[in-house]
Amino acid sequence: MMAPHPLDRPVWSMLTGRQAHLAEGDARAVRIDRGYGPFGAAADRSGTAQGALAALVPADGELWIVEGERWPVPPGTREVKRAALAQMVAEGPPPEARPGEPAIIALGEADAAEMAGLADHARPGPWSSTTHRYGPFFGVREGGRLLAMAGQRMLMPGMAEVSGVATWEDCRGRGLARALIGHVMRAMTARGEQPFLHSYADNAGAIALYESLGFRIRREVHVLAIAAN
Template structure:
């Protein structure tokens, strides 16, 4: 089952989240209004060509995220590349103090969620990203101080994503509280929580280790477009 994580985006788009894309046998991408992620089945010439055909001209971009090496056909180029890590939960952390302040986020919260994501840059996030899975937040007064939710959903695994805290409220353990809450929600559905972090984000990786996560594999990240 864990081998599905080698190409977690492909696994999600061919199992539980197949409804968010047009079906393809060699390559798929999420509806761009929901998420910019895409994936090919493998690195064969035919699959990479199918991936290229999913990307439009004039500024269209897709994000690739996989443990396996990223290969591109001659018609595509990577604007950005990075190294990340995929971490899976090995032991459950107890709910920290303050977890009673967590609230579910709904359609009425979308403008604040988008604004918080644009400010803190937790990863690609659109007004429809919460279509992929539930999000929760912590409010301080009338302000959304922090949030986290789920994104990739594949057989046996769900991803914790969008973890972010407004700069005015950092240092209060809000990200920790939300991460533990989302992980518990995933476990309650019989799945294993996993998450991603950039390999050089040592602070985040250290936090996730304390919460019972361990590095499963390094992953490759690329933002890809058609060549001019």
């Protein structure tokens, strides 16, 4: 029997693998450091593992479970939302930078407040106080204002997730997201990592953009957000 692909259980894979240093929990269930976001996973569907996962749900927040198959609601918790995601993997070399693309800069701790404000506006996915520390983030500035950003989140063996793609509404339509995603992809490829990403399955516009950059849908995965009863 073939071992499951790390992307079939992405949160479990990241928090028991390359990003285990960000995990809290034990062999039954883990969740990411709360400053980074709400993601968690159980070792399996057993009552013991599900109970351990439920214990990691914050009293005043949510825990997000991302799995290849629909996941049951752990006892003692309640379902907040479910959604289907398109899991996409880049095929072939990353796109080359286009003539006239904006200058792209590295972002860091000094940019954290602006990054959080942009994430709150654009809602690229869960964002918390230290989400910007997942890894390299890049942005486009104009007149001192951060217009757009993109970076990485989950890390798998030989793979890295493009994430945090966000643009202020009045700056959209200028190709900033395309330029930033391409830049992130080239940085990942230079490190020997294959880019992947997740998009809500009903976001046809985003999926079309990702496909134009060389991503192809690998499979559908499911996100379940839960909260304490």
